[in-house]
Amino acid sequence: MSAAPYLHIHQLEKRFGDFVALQNISLQVEEGEFVCFLGPSGCGKTTLLRIIAGLEQVQQGRISQAGKDITRLPPQQRDFGIVFQSYALFPNLTVSENIAYGLVNNKLSRQDRTVRVNDLLEQIDLPGIGDKFPGQLSGGQQQRVALARALAIQPGLLLLDEPLSALDARVRLHLRKEICELQRSLGITTIMVTHDQDEALTMADRIVVMDHGTIAQVGTPEEIYRHPATAFVARFIGSMNLLPGRVLEGHNLLIGDTELALPLMLSQNVEEGLLGFRPEMVRVLQGPEEVKADTLLLQGEVAQVNFMGAFVRLVVTIARNTDIEVDLPVQQYSQRQLKAGDHLQLAIDTESLHFYPQPPVDEPTRVSIRQSDPQPQHVFAEVMDSVMEAQA
Amino acid sequence: MSAIAACRLMPVWNTEAFVQRALLLLGVLFLILGLLAPLSTMLLKSVQDHAGNFIGLANYAEYFTNPALFGSIINSLVIACWTTVIVVTCAFITAYALTRSGMAGKKGFRLISSLPLFAPSLLPALSMIYLFGNQGILKGWLPVDSIYGPVGIVMGLCFWIFPHALMILITAMSNSDARLYEAAKALKTPGWRVFLTITLPGVRYGLVNTIFVCFTLAITDFGVAKVIGGQYNVLATDIYKQVVGQQNFQMGAVVSVILLLPAILSFWIERRVQKRQTAQVSARAVAIQPESQPLQDNLLMLFCGGIAAFLLLVIGMAMYASLISFWPYNLTLSLDNYQFDMMDGGGWDSYFNSLRMAFWVAITGTAVIFLLAYLNEKVKALPLLRKTMQFLAMLPMAVPGMVLGLSYIFFFNSPDNPLNFMYGTLAILVLNTLVHFYTVCHLTASTSLKQIDGEFESVSASLKVPFYTTFRRVTLPLCLPAVLDISVYLFVNAMTTVSAVVFLYSADTTLASVAVINMDEAGDTAPAAAMAVLLMFTALGVKSFHWLISRELLARSQRWRHA
Incomplete structure (x- = not known):
């Protein structure tokens, strides 16, 4: 982390007429890093990529690449290779001609060019297809040729615009791995746009989650998954139970209206917000058992059992009009044989609890259990307490 | 604030963008001179008297009372x-x-x-x-x-x-x-x-x-x-x-x-x-x-x-x-009726003039129309100018040939017009015919350009290949069928059109279709029919010839389509 970042984006703003496509975008990308722009369609991720490429102009802000201000440079004068979702291979040129397209003005001899093209074909694992036309290749092969064409001119920055979304699932998985390996071996700084969270989580060093033209969160895949900064990020990546709640005096958190009071304390003085936890972070207790002091306990009735393959997703009603999702490993499910109508005791570590104040505040809000008495809690007593409180 | 913003918005010098903008500007200028200016002159003439004084709607009043x-x-x-x-x-x-x-x-x-x-x-x-x-x-x-x-x-x-x-x-x-x-x-x-x-x-x-x-x-x-x-x-x-x-x-x-x-x-x-x-x-x-x-x-x-x-x-x-x-x-x-040199209307010369004009319309028209459609479709800069161009490209469809021809007289025959030298030459006939049939060709070109992936220009920019190279190596080959269609459409229509050119030919540039009218007017109906038949067979011949060479050409250049 000694040198300045390879790509530095500062306070970018982009408008299309009255529509603000990007606002207040600041981001730094280190050399050799693989960064994913992740977000739903229309969040501005592709626009941001095109701005980095110089294909769109910004109204405000600065971009510098390798220490050089490139904000106003046309794409021809920037240093990048790009792969589009549509591949944009020239259909009337052969694979070799496509890959060599950018090499023509590199003053390479014809022989060197052929060598380079063959090297690249080797690199993308498709030797010997040089004389074919793009139309004769499968989607995955076309994608790799487009990648080779972009890499042929040895750019300092590789931009990938939803490169895998037009492919079927199996090819996609294979190509994910291949692109990652290629990127690591070349050490090329790479930015990929995607709306697929799995793709971003598995491929990226860092993920930039975007929402409505702003950056919602930047972090490693693990950070983003475990500590989503906003309710939007939480909802967009993985699944998250988000329960609307109000904070009463005495830091009582009410979920729903006055149905369910939880013994939770917030680190900040907020009034309303969403309490979040991931379905797989909810433990189903096997019977009377000791739990740690900083554990939230809930009780509920199974409403639905959905078999999802690797796990079972339970929909549990914890109060009137308040359902949560609980993921249970298949193994545990087959031991218990749960069905709709069963009563369950649930436990969640406070580490896995998130609170998203509304309106949002800058500081993250921490959640902890209000300890009324220092004794270790007993499950049923505590649960009974909370239920009594709820019904009061 | 706005001054600073403007300052920072100054783009870096970029030859390609300059060339594109210049071509776009020339294209719009071409359509203004070939279409909008003549039409405006005609509108102006309709509210003037013989001496060129403004008389309001008097001419219209006269028209509607007659x-x-x-x-x-x-x-x-x-x-x-x-x-x-x-x-x-x-x-x-x-x-x-x-x-x-x-x-x-x-x-x-x-x-x-x-x-x-x-x-x-x-x-x-x-x-x-x-x-x-x-x-x-x-x-x-x-x-x-x-x-x-x-x-x-x-x-x-x-x-x-x-x-x-x-x-x-x-x-x-x-x-x-x-x-x-x-x-x-x-x-x-x-x-x-x-x-x-x-x-x-x-x-x-x-x-x-x-x-x-x-x-x-x-x-x-x-x-x-x-x-x-x-x-x-x-x-x-x-x-x-x-x-x-x-x-x-x-x-x-x-x-x-x-x-x-x-x-x-x-x-x-x-x-x-x-x-x-x-x-x-x-x-x-x-x-x-x-x-x-x-x-x-x-x-x-x-x-x-x-x-x-x-x-x-x-x-x-x-x-x-x-x-x-x-x-x-x-x-x-x-075959007596085909001895056109014995009749009024310019004889065989007019037929060859027609051929020559159709040839030039096909060549220049295809080049100009396709290039302008390309700029209109693929250049992102100057949206207002491109809108203007799009409008001007659609307008000829609405302008009857007679109206266009008469407008050309008013515009090009004016002694004050520096383009006056074109009057009475083959060039004005070519220009007029080109503009007259502009719209259909423009639509054909646009349709085929629209089918091409919009990111090709972006890709070539990222590969540091200038846009004209991509135009030559990719866009043009992909659109070759459309280009060939445009050229033959222009040729056939230039051969057979009569309405616009009837005002614009001179003694040296009589055209076959005009000769048909003149012979018919002079009572030589049979030679007029002969010339009309000859025009039809020429057009058919050109179309067949075109079909043959395009089949050959496409087989070679469009190999990828069937690969």
């Missing part, structure tokens, strides 16, 4: 309405037969029905004279007294406009979804209801489009009315009479403005319809495989046979008449 002139509006409308009703009905049934029935001989019918596209509109008129004229072979069949008048005009126009209507309707009917018909069948819907609820709504845009195209072509046509109109005046012939006959340019301008109105109106409606037509048929639509229904097929075949017979009769009559020594007294066959 029943001889005013009556032409009614006449033109009557002609256009009748022609539209007849042509659209016939074309609809034929298109239905060709796309939805199990009728035999579809290819042959299609071929025959495209023949009129290659003939000048004068040909059917001349043919009518031989068929139904005072000494016509079928005169007895004619229910009215004389072919010289509305009946002749409508019949001639029907012949000439039919293939235009048929093409649009065939396209509309081919783009239907068989799944809808299967659903209807599964719901046990009776045939007439299927027709009313699926077939008709499916082609309604195409149908509306056809109606307006027919109407516009009929109301603006000059050739047919000129030859066979007799005493029956229509707007297009009025312009000619005012300008060529009476040298009353101001009144010519007034009639032109009036003729421009229905054309612009139908153009406007057509554009609106076109806009709504997008994505009517989804990409997943299943093409209809027509089933044979013997009774219906036979009836349709009878109908198509009748149409084909009429078309062949008209063409055949013109050919036959051109080979007759002296109609109707000496029926021996000879």
